[in-house]
Amino acid sequence: GQQLNQSPQSMFIQEGEDVSMNCTSSSIFNTWLWYKQDPGEGPVLLIALYKAGELTSNGRLTAQFGITRKDSFLNISASIPSDVGIYFCAGQLRSGAGSYQLTFGKGTKLSVIP
Amino acid sequence: NAGVTQTPKFRVLKTGQSMTLLCAQDMNHEYMYWYRQDPGMGLRLIHYSVGEGTTAKGEVPDGYNVSRLKKQNFLLGLESAAPSQTSVYFCASSWGFRRSSYEQYFGPGTRLTVT
Numbered sequence: 001g002q003q004l005n006q007s008p009q010s011m012f013i014q015e016g017e018d019v020s021m022n023c024t025s026s027s028i029f030n031t032w033l034w035y036k037q038d039p040g041e042g043p044v045l046l047i048a049l050y051k052a053g054e055l056t057s058n059g060r061l062t063a064q065f066g067i068t069r070k071d072s073f074l075n076i077s078a079s080i081p082s083d084v085g086i087y088f089c090a091g092q093l094r095s096g097a098g099s100y101q102l103t104f105g106k107g108t109k110l111s112v113i114p
Numbered sequence: 115n116a117g118v119t120q121t122p123k124f125r126v127l128k129t130g131q132s133m134t135l136l137c138a139q140d141m142n143h144e145y146m147y148w149y150r151q152d153p154g155m156g157l158r159l160i161h162y163s164v165g166e167g168t169t170a171k172g173e174v175p176d177g178y179n180v181s182r183l184k185k186q187n188f189l190l191g192l193e194s195a196a197p198s199q200t201s202v203y204f205c206a207s208s209w210g211f212r213r214s215s216y217e218q219y220f221g222p223g224t225r226l227t228v229t
Contacts, residue, residue: 031216042118042204042220043157088156092216100145100164100208100216101172106156 006089006105014113019076021108023089031092032065032072033102038085046087047074081112115140118221120205126227127195135190135224137205145210146188147172147218148180150201157204163188164210195228202226 006023013019023032031050035043047058049065049072056063060077072089086109090102121136137146148160159172161180169180177199179191188207192199202225206218 033217035220040223042222045217045219048217090218100210101159101162102216102218104157106154 004089004091004103004105006108008108009106010109010111012111012113013079015079015081017079019079019083019110020073021087021089022071022073023091023105024071025091025103026070027091027093028069029072029091029093029103030069032063033090033092034061034063034072034074035088035090036085037088037107043088076110079110079112081114084110084112086110117141118205118207118219120203120221120224122224123222124225126229127192128229129196131195132191132193133195133226134192135203135205135226137188137190137207137221139186139188139205139207139219141207141219142185143207143209143219144185145208145216146182147206147208148178148188148190149204149206150174151204151223152201160190160203195226197228200226200228 004023004025033048034046037043047063052069054065062075064073086107088107089105118139147162149157151157158174163169163182166185181189202223204223205221208218209215
């Protein structure tokens with residue numbers, strides 16, 4: 001099946017620092033989604049991207065849909081302790097059978113040091 | 115709106131026992147999904163449904179069955195539980211083709227342990 005390479009796998013940062021993470025694939029995606037999962041909870045949708053080059057913000061979070069349609073980036077500015085969790089990228093294939101399915105990255109575990 | 119709800123939240127089974135996980139959504143979504151999440155493996159699709167009365171296999175369907183008799187409900191069944199099915203199970207739903215939206219919304223999960 002399709003694979004998304006999400007990096008970094010984990011990161012430790014100081015409160016107040018900015019964070020960057022990304023997802024790459026060899027396949028072209030129609031939609032990119034970013035989710036956050038808190039311990040013991042289900043993933044929560046943060047940002048959805050629909051067009052190549054699109055840059056979308058949600059508070060301190062900003063995500064971009066790569067020009068090649070094969071990658072996406074998520075930035076968090078001025079991190080705070082409640083940003084702790086696992087961030088997942090997910091892509092929806094451009095077309096073809098199963099195009100409504102999402103492919104998920106394995107997640108970036110973020111830890112914030114107060 | 116409650117969004118996506120899952121029942122039960124926790125369950126412990128013995129090998130060979132059966133059980134059904136219930137997922138319900140109140141957003142009138144067409145598509146529903148069942149995933150399992152294991153450490154280091156991310157989310158893997160078990161089965162999905164693109165409408166009432168339809169189901170299809172995902173990436174890891176073996177050992178599971180599903181049914182979607184009503185649009186708002188999606189059931190996941192384990193006929194004979196095995197230790198390899200110890201996992202956290204998530205249900206999700208989306209508008210799908212009707213609104214050209216594939217944003218999936220997740221339930222809180224069911225933590226299943228098979229001994």
